[in-house]
Amino acid sequence: MAETSTADRLSDHRAALNAERRRVAHWRRLVRARLDVAIAVITVPEPLGADGDTLLAGADPDVPRHVELLRSLRAGLPMAEVHQLEALRDLDGRLARYQAEVDLAFAAATDRFVEHLADEPVARPARTLVRPDRG
Template sequence: MTSRVEHPVHDLRQERRALRAERARVGWWRRVVRARMDLVVASAARPDDLGAGMTFSLPVDVALEVPRPAELQRALDGTDAGREVGVLPALRDLDARLARYEEGVEQALRRVTDRLVERVARDPGAMTELLPGAAGHG
């Protein structure tokens, strides 16, 4: 039986840090792509007005805060609904690819986390390599 290569705790922690940062980046991009899709759909198919039918369900001071439809429309100004709808398939494809990549990053993060936990469980003293002045550091 071959022995597994022992990875220093420091290296495993660095790998986890890099994977967590990548997970944050891909999550940000997925939110951007989904927000873009929402804007495209909102430009093409205007949602119902906010506050419609809520007259008797909300306190007056809350009902007075609802933005007017024209105010909401300004948030969508500058988009050409006819042209924008055409990008939805590409945006959906991009989101699906990002989702697959995100899942791969998540799996890699789980694997390295499991390796780190396994390594420390086998040798709790390995954590000393993270201390300042430990062998190989400084």
């Protein structure tokens, strides 16, 4: 069995950290979206088009009615949303701290990988590197 090179090990470690970065970013997006919905249920905006004739003369009168918007916003959502805010904010804070740790570890792994390649230019990894912004 062939021994894995240092460059390959460093590259694999960096790739694993990059995958974790993507996962934690996805979870944060989900938690923030959930938090946005919970806040939206609690703080409903005023009706649209109340001053439509004076603000937008000749505009399309097909503005959704306030009751339609409320129904769509609250469909299937219990009023327990209020009680979720603190838990969701806590989750987002914990995810943010973890994301910062993963980002630091990824930066350190990238530095180690670049330093290794600078010390041993012929020690390129067998696999092609993936840029973090490209997955």
